[in-house]
Amino acid sequence: MKTKVQASAAFLEPAKAPAVKIFGVGSAGVAMLDTLNGGDFAGAGFVAINTDASSLAASSAAIKIQLETKLLRGLGTGGDPERGRAIAEEQFATLKTACDGADVVFVVAGLGGGAGSGISSVLARAAKEAGALVLAFVTLPFACEGNRRQQQAQQGLDQLKSVADGVICLPCQKTFKLIDENTSVLDTFRITDGLLVESVCGIWRLLTRKGLIRIHFDDLCALLRDRHSESVFACVEATGPARAREVVEKLVAHPLLDEGRALAESSAVLVSLMGGKELAMAEVNRVMEQIGRQCEHAQIIMGAAVDETLKNRLSVTVIAAKQGPVPMELPPLAASGDSVEQVTPRGIMARPGSRCGSSAPSLTSEQREQILAKNAGTRARKTGPKMRQAQLPLAIISKGRFDKSEPTIHKGEDLDIPTYVRRGVALN
Amino acid sequence: MFDDSSIIVGLEIGTSKVCAVVGERNADGSLNVIGLGQARSRGVRKGEIVDTTQAEEDVRNAIVEAEQMADVEIRNVYLGVTGAHIRGFNNRGVHPVVSADREISEDDVQDVVKNAKAINLPTENNVVHAIRQHFFVDGQDGVTNPVGMLGSRLEVDVHVVHGRTNRLQNAIRLVKGLQLEVDEIVFNGLASSLALLSNEQKELGALVIDIGGGTTDYVVYTNGVIRHTGVLAIGGDHVSNDLAYGLKVPLSRAEKLKLEFGSALVDEETKGQTITITNELGLPLKTVNVEHLRRIMSLRLEEIFQLVGQDLEQAGLFNYLRAGIFLCGGCARVPQIAPLAEQVLQMPVSLGQTNSVSGLKSALDQPEFVTAIGLVKFGSFKTRKREGKPSLAQGIKGALSSLLRRS
Ligand SMILES: Nc1nc2c(ncn2[C@@H]2O[C@H](COP(=O)(O)OP(=O)(O)OP(=O)(O)O)[C@@H](O)[C@H]2O)c(=O)[nH]1
Ligand SMILES: Nc1ncnc2c1ncn2[C@@H]1O[C@H](COP(=O)(O)OP(=O)(O)O)[C@@H](O)[C@H]1O
Ligand SMILES: [Mg+2]
Ligand SMILES: [Mg+2]
Numbered sequence: 001m002k003t004k005v006q007a008s009a010a011f012l013e014p015a016k017a018p019a020v021k022i023f024g025v026g027s028a029g030v031a032m033l034d035t036l037n038g039g040d041f042a043g044a045g046f047v048a049i050n051t052d053a054s055s056l057a058a059s060s061a062a063i064k065i066q067l068e069t070k071l072l073r074g075l076g077t078g079g080d081p082e083r084g085r086a087i088a089e090e091q092f093a094t095l096k097t098a099c100d101g102a103d104v105v106f107v108v109a110g111l112g113g114g115a116g117s118g119i120s121s122v123l124a125r126a127a128k129e130a131g132a133l134v135l136a137f138v139t140l141p142f143a144c145e146g147n148r149r150q151q152q153a154q155q156g157l158d159q160l161k162s163v164a165d166g167v168i169c170l171p172c173q174k175t176f177k178l179i180d181e182n183t184s185v186l187d188t189f190r191i192t193d194g195l196l197v198e199s200v201c202g203i204w205r206l207l208t209r210k211g212l213i214r215i216h217f218d219d220l221c222a223l224l225r226d227r228h229s230e231s232v233f234a235c236v237e238a239t240g241p242a243r244a245r246e247v248v249e250k251l252v253a254h255p256l257l258d259e260g261r262a263l264a265e266s267s268a269v270l271v272s273l274m275g276g277k278e279l280a281m282a283e284v285n286r287v288m289e290q291i292g293r294q295c296e297h298a299q300i301i302m303g304a305a306v307d308e309t310l311k312n313r314l315s316v317t318v319i320a321a322k323q324g325p326v327p328m329e330l331p332p333l334a335a336s337g338d339s340v341e342q343v344t345p346r347g348i349m350a351r352p353g354s355r356c357g358s359s360a361p362s363l364t365s366e367q368r369e370q371i372l373a374k375n376a377g378t379r380a381r382k383t384g385p386k387m388r389q390a391q392l393p394l395a396i397i398s399k400g401r402f403d404k405s406e407p408t409i410h411k412g413e414d415l416d417i418p419t420y421v422r423r424g425v426a427l428n
Numbered sequence: 429m430f431d432d433s434s435i436i437v438g439l440e441i442g443t444s445k446v447c448a449v450v451g452e453r454n455a456d457g458s459l460n461v462i463g464l465g466q467a468r469s470r471g472v473r474k475g476e477i478v479d480t481t482q483a484e485e486d487v488r489n490a491i492v493e494a495e496q497m498a499d500v501e502i503r504n505v506y507l508g509v510t511g512a513h514i515r516g517f518n519n520r521g522v523h524p525v526v527s528a529d530r531e532i533s534e535d536d537v538q539d540v541v542k543n544a545k546a547i548n549l550p551t552e553n554n555v556v557h558a559i560r561q562h563f564f565v566d567g568q569d570g571v572t573n574p575v576g577m578l579g580s581r582l583e584v585d586v587h588v589v590h591g592r593t594n595r596l597q598n599a600i601r602l603v604k605g606l607q608l609e610v611d612e613i614v615f616n617g618l619a620s621s622l623a624l625l626s627n628e629q630k631e632l633g634a635l636v637i638d639i640g641g642g643t644t645d646y647v648v649y650t651n652g653v654i655r656h657t658g659v660l661a662i663g664g665d666h667v668s669n670d671l672a673y674g675l676k677v678p679l680s681r682a683e684k685l686k687l688e689f690g691s692a693l694v695d696e697e698t699k700g701q702t703i704t705i706t707n708e709l710g711l712p713l714k715t716v717n718v719e720h721l722r723r724i725m726s727l728r729l730e731e732i733f734q735l736v737g738q739d740l741e742q743a744g745l746f747n748y749l750r751a752g753i754f755l756c757g758g759c760a761r762v763p764q765i766a767p768l769a770e771q772v773l774q775m776p777v778s779l780g781q782t783n784s785v786s787g788l789k790s791a792l793d794q795p796e797f798v799t800a801i802g803l804v805k806f807g808s809f810k811t812r813k814r815e816g817k818p819s820l821a822q823g824i825k826g827a828l829s830s831l832l833r834r835s
Contacts, residue, residue: 408661
């Protein structure tokens with residue numbers, strides 16, 4: 001098991017690029033982190049956090065933190081976010097140390113279970129206290145996972161929104177449009193993983209690539225922060241001479257953007273264009289003009305950057321946010337003002353580069369041993385949380401009598417599906 | 429034959445049945461139900477018309493039956509509406525009292541009510557009701573009639589029920605196509621609550637839940653006024669559908685099993701009990717586990733109460749229901765439903781009884797007909813108001829009349 005940051009590649013980055021740490025929280029978060037870890041995130045630190053030893057054991061993250069108390073015995077939180085939260089609070093110092101040296105912290109989690117939903121917001125707070133900007137990328141459970149998970153997820157999301165600078169949220173239910181009925185549960189999760197990873201990549205590139213037009217991170221946060229309904233995102237690519245037109249067509253047809261409706265309804269849209277060396281301003285303008293026509297009511301923030309590895313591909317990431325109802329408790333504005341300062345180039349350059357290299361959490365050797373022991377002991381366990389997930393009745397149920405009527409959706413849950421099915425009550 | 433003006437007809441185009449109730453208003457203002465017509469409903473899902481031809485036929489049959497029984501010709505109806513698109517909220521109107529002596533006049537009251545009803549709805553929506561709650565004079569609340577009081581600032585709360593214009597129009601258009609006039613449209617939940625609650629219960633605070641075939645409509649009263657309304661597009665159809673799915677039987681069979689063996693609670697003695705389903709010849713086709721049947725039902729009904737409960741919790745109304753909770757709609761017939769609701773909502777729950785209406789016993793005792801009886805009651809309130817002084821209620825009618833005309 002590696003316990004040091006992969007390499008000090010971060011040193012080699014131009015001083016302007018912010019130091020990014022990506023945290024996967026909970027079993028889903030840790031799994032998604034693995035998908036990210038394969039991608040091109042030179043210089044980013046990967047940290048896996050979970051209560052569940054088997055999930056961490058399988059992770060390829062450089063740093064793994066198992067939040068553990070004797071009571072849990074490596075068995076996770078039992079699906080209770082309150083426990084997740086309590087352990088995270090207990091280990092707040094560890095979390096904060098883990099965030100040390102990062103200018104930007106990404107928190108990746110699947111909300112709904114105990115660990116992801118409970119720990120994420122505490123981690124976000126720790127990251128803020130460590131001086132980083134926090135952006136969370138989370139999924140909400142499938143409707144058929146049941147009411148309790150939905151509620152836990154919603155609560156976790158609200159908590160995150162009140163601390164993180166930005167939250168990008170993908171309700172898994174939306175991905176149903178992308179899959180056919182026979183897709184297995186695990187493949188379905190792979191698709192959600194893929195989508196979330198795309199958005200992390202999109203923002204990562206935005207932050208780290210040389211920009212023709214740079215998006216300021218504070219613009220991005222401002223866009224996400226004050227919009228309390230979910231932000232939707234999509235990432236598309238095209239090549240060839242007609243690529244400018246094609247990307248827009250693909251965006252408008254994108255299922256996560258509700259066939260373009262999400263754009264039409266959004267009040268703020270962030271567009272990030274990425275192309276190879278030959279990306280020209282004229283092309284950027286052409287794309288922006290067409291996107292602008294799709295979202296007439298929105299404030300548009302755009303950025304364009306060159307990524308040589310893209311060669312002749314044009315890649316566009318869009319984040320569309322709707323102005324939701326304002327929640328009862330708004331995070332204090334002063335706090336967000338503070339954090340914005342941290343991203344100014346001055347703030348970032350002031351950080352000695354070497355701190356990136358030494359950002360391993362200061363676990364005592366005792367603690368580390370503990371983690372190692374736990375991981376070794378539980379590797380063989382078969383009934384991991386994913387196995388349990390796999391037994392959920394994800395097969396799409398014929399809606400019988402309600403086939404032709406408007407579905408009864410309540411807080412994202414399809415109530416036309418029998419209650420006993422959604423609650424996972426076994427007959428027999 | 430009766431004098432036309434005293435006849436009031438309520439029409440509910442329900443998901444399970446269409447029913448028309450004919451009421452007669454006596455000289456003393458009391459109400460008498462003199463006719464009832466009903467037909468199985470085939471063109472409605474979740475409270476909204478999905479098949480106009482079928483619905484038209486069903487409405488016609490129900491009306492004809494009611495006409496025959498009451499021996500009247502029906503020309504106007506108070507039409508019940510429901511559906512997932514219907515919402516309620518409270519709105520406050522403010523009006524400065526400008527007269528030199530600061531005495532609040534009738535005009536001030538009219539103005540403040542007008543302000544409260546000036547609601548900015550999305551253009552595709554239409555107000556169904558804007559019901560006056562209480563007045564505030566210089567911030568002091570609970571004023572029922574401020575005329576003659578002294579003050580500089582008059583405020584009033586109204587409860588607004590609104591819905592999608594085109595979806596409301598579907599029902600209105602259908603009724604008009606049958607050469608019937610629509611007096612007014614009324615939210616079904618409101619109608620049911622009018623039929624069930626006494627003034628005292630409204631004063632104490634009460635919740636009425638009407639669980640029908642396709643929707644659950646509910647209304648909360650506190651301090652004598654409507655405080656909250658809601659619609660869940662879930663009902664008895666969902667129970668049957670769940671059973672069809674869970675017991676692997678056709679929907680029609682599931683419906684029968686529900687009526688015959690259903691219960692909202694799973695008790696010990698049903699454990700292991702089975703029912704054998706036979707075909708027309710009496711040959712066994714399949715056995716069904718009674719415990720499973722009731723478990724499936726119980727979970728669905730429990731969820732309905734949980735959802736209503738969550739909504740009231742959010743609205744902060746839970747502690748104001750001192751008269752308790754009253755159930756109606758066909759699903760109120762499910763055995764043990766009141767105890768289940770009590771378990772979930774932790775409050776006394778009873779089956780509603782229609783209040784201060786007399787006449788046909790057969791109609792008045794059925795939970796399915798509560799809405800239509802309530803529609804008649806609504807109509808009778810309106811007639812009474814119209815006969816008296818030109819009241820504030822006219823304003824609502826004004827807002828609605830454009831909707832009725834356009835249909
Ligand atoms: N994208 C994706 N989502 C997943 C995956 N596994 C689970 N989920 C989703 O994430 C939610 C949270 O599940 P987990 O991450 O397993 O739960 P946890 O945070 O580890 O919490 P506990 O196991 O209850 O302590 C679930 O409700 C699923 O919607 C996965 O592999 N990929
Ligand atoms: N005894 C009973 N047990 C269970 N469900 C019943 C019973 N009687 C009626 N129902 C259900 O009540 C529903 C009809 O209620 P009703 O108020 O007439 O609906 P609507 O107003 O939507 O037409 C149907 O789903 C029917 O199955
Ligand atoms: Mg887990
Ligand atoms: Mg009804």
